[in-house]
Amino acid sequence: MDVNFEALLPELLLTLVACGVMTIDLFLPKEKRGLAFPLAFIGVLATLAAVLNLYGQNLTTLDGMFVVDRFAVIFKIIFCVAALLVFAVSQAYLNDDKDVPHGEYYTMMLFSLLGMLTIASSRDLIAIFVALEMISLPAFILAGIRKYDIRSNEAALKFFLFGVLSTALMLFGMSLFYGLTGATNLADISAGLAGRTDIDEVALLAILFLIVGFGFKVSAFPFQWWVPDTYEGAPIPVAAFLSVASKTAGFVGLFQVMFLGLGELADMWRPMFAVIGIVTMTFGNLVAIQQKQIVRLLAYSSIAQAGYMLVPLGVASATDGALNTQIIFSVVAYLLVYAFMETGAFAAATAFGRKTGKYLIEDYAGLFGRSPALAVAMAAFLFSLAGIPPFAGWWAKFVIFKTLIEGDGLVLAVIMALNTVIAMFFYLAVVKKMFVDKSEDTAAIAMPRSLAGAIGIAAIVITVGGFLPNLFGQLAENANFF
């Protein structure tokens, strides 16, 4: 078996960077520990360049396990960009928090990113499993990286227990599919399932088990219990990383397994996703209304957003390739927009929290008077998450509605529209606090350049993307397997 190193270049490069950051950090004197940030940042930039270099190519290596196509490359770009934004936010956060070791923090993020790059190319159950674990294990450590903070410990424990339980269930499902088809390669599984009619019960059970594993990663109901606690207890940049990059990775795995491996069984899994999507978004939105803390609000809103992205899978078809292409297009488009608006919202919360030490929504009162730019940026992210024009979020929701209606999922579209209305309520409540209410404290919120840059870039992208949605559209259109 020959290995195509060209296809593996971004992953190999990132492995070197991660090991390099870890090793160099060991030998740095204590006052120079901050060096880990520029090293990691440049390393991810180099990886991004290597990924862009592969754009448009079709390479297969490692016996069909590892595939580089447009789908994989576009997701790798999303992961790298999200990681860069999170790094910029982390730098400001880590400089304030003396308890967090810089070297370990960035090393763990880089290894988690490595898992994400790998899962985008994995076309084999073994590779998908290993990649998913490579994402999760460093993430468990990141959630608990503030060792002396008991809340951070608890965040890590809850995340870990849910994570390993769902992994074990998912593995059981994978072993059943291996038993049914004698293969772990997704294409071989698809071929092995074609025309089989004697396997309904086992396949149903195995699909359920698989959905548990991915449902945990994308924080779908009923596997979302860890999300608010972990986001609240973990450092905020880690919460941003989990809610954007890790969730996107879950969707990548889900697409590959469901469309490439189990496309034949679409009639079986379609209703499951319709139900899970609806329940997830309704639960997320209803609970978000009652939240008083900004990170928990964003956590529940990210659960609801996962629901919006799962619903399109509820109209998938076993035979209609054009419809499936449209489904993948709509979710990828949503993920692209989501990466910027969600990271931006978390970055703004970091900027506010690190200066004031306050995380309650009522503390945001009068923010417009204190720091107009931060308030406007935060409002833009919240408007975008709510789907209000002119920010890119409206277009992402519009694409999903269009897919649902084309796929005869009118009921799903109506429920999603209702949910969007419920969601406006809590997003706009925060905006009202910032712009209308007054506060006694009038000190401006100062922030370092890296953090301001991350917020600025995210805000510009979602504003420009709202007026010119084709920028996202063209990228998303390329990301499909059919």
Next chain:
Amino acid sequence: MPLNWVLVLTTFLFCVGVYGVLARRNAVIVLMSIEIMLNAVNLNLIAFNGALEGDRLIGQVFALFVIAIAAAELGVGLAIVLLIYRNSFTVSLDEVNLLKW
């Protein structure tokens, strides 16, 4: 040995593991239960590999990966439990309840 017998055994083992995770409150026993679940998966993979009568050993290779990753997982898990024990002197999941709603 018929494949069905093995599958009954692995399903039983798996259910024991799920029960342990859901019912026990001691974090270390929960970790052990998760190991039982993963071992049920390994047995499953190896049994299927034997029954499929191919010359490819995909199932056994998969099981090796599962074993390796389970070890890494347990390392991280025990580290987290140890941290909790250091900071709050408990390994009971019911007493780890600062964050809610």
